[in-house]
Amino acid sequence: MSFFKLDTSCRSTKVTQKLGTILGTGLAVATILTASTANAGVRQYTASLENSHWQVTNNSRLNCTLSHNIPNYGEAKFVSKANRNNNMLFELDMLRLPDNYSLAEVRSVAPNYRPGMNSYTIADMKLYKQFSPSLDKKVAWTMLSELEQGMNPTFYYNDWYSDNDKISVGLSNARFMRAYKEFVGCVGNLLNYSFDDISYTVLNYQSNSDKFTKASERRMAMISQYLKLDTELELVLIDAYSDSYGGRWNNLELSKRRANKIREYFVKNGIDTSRIEAKGYGEKRHIASNETILGRGQNRRVVIHMEKPIEF
Template sequence: MYKILSILTLSLIATTANASIRQYQADLDNSKWQLTNNSRLECTLAHQIPNYGLAKFYSRADRNINMEFELDMLRLPDNYSLAEVRSVAPKWKPGQGGYTIANMKLHKQFSPDLPKKVAWTMLNELEQGMSPTFYYNDWYSDNDKISVGLSSASFKKAYQNFVGCVGNLLNYNFDDIAYTVLNYQFNSDELTKASRKRIAMITEYLSLDSELELVLVDAFTDSYGGRSLNQTISEKRAEKIKEYFIASGIDPERIAAKGYGEKRHIASNNTVLGRAKNRRVVVRMEQP
């Protein structure tokens, strides 16, 4: 019964009075799926739709596995509307019914996208040989409808590579390390265990993201030991962190280090805990 209803739904779309449907989909010979981004920061699985645009599934480094889908149209929507997203059986699977996956919002002059759960569902349908297809009314003709299909041909190998890429993404993102405070062990110039872990994360991220042109390293001390001595200590600490980055393969031109001595306290110097907080190095990064 469900299969019959699905077939009837598609028939109604195609046979609406005085309506025509324009179909966009790569054929078997031209269907290509490519891993266009393959790094520990971002993975992108892309599919070219002839004369229409680019379909993209992508996932980025983060604490949680994420996934999104974007339909990069050559002609962006000219008004607000909805597109029905259906799983449709290809011609070589006759008689197999499909179903509606979701509705996708089309906003004027924006490439439409879909969230994590829907994106994973579409990937699952493609893996099973189905064709996720978008149906919506033409923006310039009330009598015309658009059908945009994702072909499952040549999908599986590229998908395997994509899943491998997603599994290798960093489990943190830029925002997690953009502003980092490194603290020192008591009565020592050695960083705490937590701070050593943080600086390793920053170094790894810098090695992967070449677009981050400048990293600021600011070092501070508590107010004990004399102002001149504290200034010298802070400068040495800043340089030591810079040298750590350089030794790890980061271009020296990307690192700016400066010591501020006992200026800019963030806690009271009257307690052991407060002084420990003041003995710190702050690493700041900004994306272009």
């Protein structure tokens, strides 16, 4: 009796194991089929190992750009510009812009040669019809960090031309490190001020003199350094003014001398004379009262206004 029970138990165990194997195989097949079905409608864009190419396309004290070509899709760019704050921007320059507004999920995905690594969501990115999508500083640095660690930041979104299709756009980490190190070096060497910080500048002078105050001297050094680097600058306008002490004609001549001195300073620093306009206005256009020392100091001024092409 006990033997029969033991035999039944053994047979039950064998049947159970066999059934489990069959079920397990069926589940595995079902999983494979499900995965195949799920992937059937995914269009993938990414650079192969052979085609992956990262390069620093801008390397100056004004602009650093790290770019990566995505075959048949467009270009990924990490951009950092001269600024008072350490800034960064990621741009996905598509060959074909979206037809309507949607969202893309940005995930950090392990490459095929690193099985077992978990992926995770970094952020969501808005896709617009009018212009290429972008991501702010924190997310951009996170993506660079993931690439540095051998991961592939990847964008997933629904195809706006086909409801049944999904699109996957991956950034390959192949041949990334060399260009990344050059880019980081460029970012560390950026000016700590931007064009907007100096495009409109008011400089003040010592009384009855064409000598700057200490603060204005420091400002002139910043402007001069920027002008040497920015070749796209179109026009520098220099307008000089005086207070009402010392005679009207003398003040007019003094303001002209101040304007021309700045003009000569810029020319010596490599700025084309055709791009500089300097004028002296004397006692005109006071911005403060001439009855106080502080007010007269504000009126003894030169306004420098710089213009450059509008970026689209």
